[in-house]
Structures are given as C-alpha cells and as structure tokens.
Amino acid sequence: MPEVRGALLALVVSLFAASTVASQKADLDGTGHELGDPDAPVVVVEYADFACGACAQFVEMTWPHIRREFVETGRVRWKVVPFELGFRNSEEGARAGECGAAQDMFWEFHDALYEHRDAWVDERNPKDELVTLAERTGLDADRFLECYENETFEDRTKAANDAARTDGVRGTPTFFINGFQAQGALPIEAFRTLLEDAAGSPGGR
Numbered sequence: 431m432p433e434v435r436g437a438l439l440a441l442v443v444s445l446f447a448a449s450t451v452a453s454q455k456a457d458l459d460g461t462g463h464e465l466g467d468p469d470a471p472v473v474v475v476e477y478a479d480f481a482c483g484a485c486a487q488f489v490e491m492t493w494p495h496i497r498r499e500f501v502e503t504g505r506v507r508w509k510v511v512p513f514e515l516g517f518r519n520s521e522e523g524a525r526a527g528e529c530g531a532a533q534d535m536f537w538e539f540h541d542a543l544y545e546h547r548d549a550w551v552d553e554r555n556p557k558d559e560l561v562t563l564a565e566r567t568g569l570d571a572d573r574f575l576e577c578y579e580n581e582t583f584e585d586r587t588k589a590a591n592d593a594a595r596t597d598g599v600r601g602t603p604t605f606f607i608n609g610f611q612a613q614g615a616l617p618i619e620a621f622r623t624l625l626e627d628a629a630g631s632p633g634g635r
Contacts, residue, residue: 454606456593461586462511463536465497470507472500472628475606477594479515480523481551482602486544488615495618500625510540513590515602519551524590526560526574528583533569542567 454475462475478485500506512527514520523543530539543550546563550556557578565571577583597606605612608628616624 453611454597454609456596458509458511458593461589461593462509463531463540464507464509465537466501466507467504468507470504472506472608472625473509474506474608474625475509475511477511477513477597477599477602477604479517479520479602480512480527480540480543481517481520481547482515483547484615485603486547488603489541489544492616492618492621496621496625499622505629506625511590511593512540512587513594513599514587515594515599517551519553519556521587522556522560523551524587525578525581525583526564528586529574529577530564530567530569532577532582533573535567535569539564539567539569 458475478488496506496508501508512524514524527536527540527543530536530543542563549563550559553559557575560578561571561575564574597604601613603613603615607624610628612621612624
C-alpha cells in the first residue's frame with residue numbers, strides 16, 4: 431500500500447537524520463570485501479550474515495538497484511563485512527564466503543549463497559551443499575573444499591566478528607552510511623533517499 435510504504439520511508443529517513451554522532455568505530459582495514467570507486471563520496475559498510483533471512487531479502491530486493499544506480503556509477507563505495515551473528519550455519523556461511531573470495535569470486539558467491547540459502551542453511555552439515563554451490567557458481571570445487579575444511583580464513587572471520595562487536599551490531603543487516611547507522615532490509619526507496627542525503631550533505635552526510 432502506497433500510504434504504508436510512504437510512512438515507512440518517512441520514518442526511516444527521520445530516524446537516520448536524527449543521528450548526530452557517527453557510530454561506526456571499528457578499524458576495518460583488511461576486513462570485509464569492497465566494491466566501487468575508492469574515491470566515492472559515500473561509503474557504506476554492511477554487516478551481514480550469509481545465514482540471515484533478512485540479509486537474503488535485502489540482496490534480492492534492494493541490492494541490485496543500489497549496485498546499478500550507486501556503486502557502478504561511482505557514487506558509492508560498498509563494503510560487506512560477513513560475520514557470525516548466531517544463526518544456524520552462520521559460521522559455515524562466513525567460512526564459505528571467504529573461500530569464494532580466495533578465488534576472486536566473492537561477489538558472485540555472495541549472490542549465490544543468498545539466492546540458494548534454502549539449500550544449505552538448515553542442513554546439519556552444509557559442506558556438501560556449499561561445495562556443490564561453489565562449483566555451480568564457477569569456483570574450483572577442490573580448492574574450495576580444501577579452503578573450507580582447513581578453515582583457511584578463520585582469522586578474517588574472527589576479525590569481522592570483533593568489528594561487529596566494536597560497532598555494537600546486534601542484528602543483520604546493519605549498515606553504516608558514512609559512519610551513521612541504519613538497520614534492516616530497507617526497501618530501495620528508503621535506501622535511495624539515505625544515500626542521496628549522504629551524498630548531498632556537507633561532509634558527505
């Protein structure tokens with residue numbers, strides 16, 4: 431209903447505008463995965479869990495618009511920090527994401543993990559499903575399996591978990607737009623307004 435969506439948009443924007451203190455504090459050097467122009471006027475940090483249903487909803491409904499309209503046009507630099515919030519198979523999802531990144535296919539596998547979340551997230555041991563998904567996405571399955579079983583990038587996930595705690599992240603997805611927090615699988619109308627506000631304000635906010 432247009433009236434409800436309009437009220438939601440107004441509420442999200444008003445809450446964001448009311449924030450006066452940048453709340454993103456963690457040092458994210460070497461943590462997370464970036465996309466977009468390093469000199470973009472707006473930087474978004476997204477804390478996400480691959481096992482999170484709301485994160486999957488955001489990636490399906492909102493992220494393609496943001497990537498096309500803002501990231502690929504050089505207006506926004508986006509950093510995803512995959513961490514373990516505590517959903518079933520959170521650890522396995524984070525590990526799989528890092529192993530996808532090891533083959534320079536983080537973003538392709540990022541999309542696949544969310545699109546096919548139902549195939550692995552409720553499994554007692556999702557390894558076989560994740561290896562199959564990696565192969566279908568174009569990764570080398572043997573390299574992926576070796577990485578996954580050896581927990582090669584455990585330190586990166588630990589750093590991401592520490593950063594999430596430092597930034598007080600208690601739900602996913604959580605975003606920091608030029609340092610200011612917004613939460614939830616926001617619709618594109620709301621997110622578009624927040625990004626345009628950040629880009630048009632003094633100091634990028």
